[in-house]
Amino acid sequence: MDEDLIRTAFEQWTRGLDPVRARIALFEHVRDLPYCYPASRDPIEVLTTGRGSCSGKHYLLGQLFRHLGLPVRHMLCTHRFNESPLPFPEEMQAVLRRNEIMDVHDYLQIAVGDSWIDVDATWELGLREFGFPVTDGWDGKSSVLLTVIPDEQIQVNGDPAKAKDEVLARLTPRQRALRRQFLEALSKWVEELAAEIPPGS
16 A cells, blocks of 8 residues: 555656656655655655655655666765755854764665666755755756765665664764754754745745
8 A cells, every 4th residue: 555655656756758757757856855854764654744854755766766667776874064065054053163963864876877876865956045955957867966975885785774773873872962963953944944945946
């Protein structure tokens, strides 16, 4: 039953499109789901609630790409918000001045021809106007912008949620607490910005 929901979304979003256009359409639909943290990582819940974190959005997009017959790799990368290109508000910048905020980011790689390309659908298109790294006009064949500056990049073998939890477990309890607090502040800020995006942007 649940899988039927993903199949229905896949068919609605790709109807009448050639494989490359279908690939682009799936990316754009998932990209433009609002970012939210904390949120379920379950693809069905991301689809039904219409929002998700980097994990949930990419788990959903991975399933949709597989319906298109594309080979998909789930990827993780460690990164530090201190090196982020995002124009954080002053209160978040103050936290970064006092602390190193570590995180683990999800994205995908898909096989196009003989190459694997990066696909990152974390931020909705309208956030580009606020300085977020968002890919618009993707050709469906080239790597998109990664939304973080990666340190270690990890190809996942097996369950991506379990793999992410294992990498997060390497952080100290304090690092995990700082990460959680910062992501909650990030989600609140993104929600405030998204409310300013004109409809249809």
